[in-house]
Amino acid sequence: DAKTTQPNSMESNEEEPVHLPCNHSTISGTDYIHWYRQLPSQGPEYVIHGLTSNVNNRMASLAIAEDRKSSTLILHRATLRDAAVYYCILYDMRFGAGTRLTVKP
Amino acid sequence: KAGVTQTPRYLIKTRGQQVTLSCSPISGHRSVSWYQQTPGQGLQFLFEYFSETQRNKGNFPGRFSGRQFSNSRSEMNVSTLELGDSALYLCASSLAYHGGELFFGEGSRLTVL
Numbered sequence A: 001d002a003k004t005t006q007p008n009s010m011e012s013n014e015e016e017p018v019h020l021p022c023n024h025s026t027i028s029g030t031d032y033i034h035w036y037r038q039l040p041s042q043g044p045e046y047v048i049h050g051l052t053s054n055v056n057n058r059m060a061s062l063a064i065a066e067d068r069k070s071s072t073l074i075l076h077r078a079t080l081r082d083a084a085v086y087y088c089i090l091y092d093m094r095f096g097a098g099t100r101l102t103v104k105p
Numbered sequence B: 001k002a003g004v005t006q007t008p009r010y011l012i013k014t015r016g017q018q019v020t021l022s023c024s025p026i027s028g029h030r031s032v033s034w035y036q037q038t039p040g041q042g043l044q045f046l047f048e049y050f051s052e053t054q055r056n057k058g059n060f061p062g063r064f065s066g067r068q069f070s071n072s073r074s075e076m077n078v079s080t081l082e083l084g085d086s087a088l089y090l091c092a093s094s095l096a097y098h099g100g101e102l103f104f105g106e107g108s109r110l111t112v113l
Helices: none
Strands: A007-011 A016-025 A034-040 A045-050 A062-066 A070-075 A086-087 A098-105 B004-005 B010-013 B019-024 B030-036 B042-050 B053-057 B064-068 B074-078 B087-094 B110-113
Touching: A016 A086, A016 A098, A045 A062, A045 A070, B004 B010, B004 B087, B019 B087, B019 B110, B030 B074, B030 B110, B042 B064, B042 B074, B042 B110, B053 B064, B074 B087
Parallel strands: A007 A098, B010 B110
Antiparallel strands: A016 A070, A034 A045, A034 A086, A062 A070, A086 A098, B004 B019, B019 B074, B030 B042, B030 B087, B042 B053, B064 B074, B087 B110
16 A cells, blocks of 8 residues: 655644645555645545656645656645644545644734 | 524533434534534544535544434434533534535533432
């Protein structure tokens, strides 16, 4: 099974950018990289996904390394509502423990 | 467009009993996945169904089973409940099998006494 590795937790200050890393060294050439987040007391929600090129949407940006063995989810200006657990997953949709993001006012 | 609906939202069972949870996917979605979420283990994959066939299975004992009906609705069953089965069970639906964007329900919270 494909596997991802993320830090357990990260902290950020409100209105500052946040870079959430993910390692996926066993990724295959056709695997998309997906990011989800889970707000307190809610089910996970889709954030963004990409294959090779960097991707942007209204929620975040996804930067993918040239060798595709790592990626970074970028929140350009963190808000208190961005406090959540962020998951990086591959084709098999198996979630790990994710990264718990704390945003400080 | 209605989201993913899971029933019941909360239930309490005792050890040794069995439980059936239901998931109605978003209209048009043919893939349904089930996850177990506990504080200690995080979000663990149970199984995925597509077109009434189980396509993928996680590392759970045979007490955990599921099925999908022709209208894409899915049920999961846990037999001979153990205390450790207390968890939030989440269902997700997607258009595509294996890698499509997942849309999650609010979950069914099971407490085993």
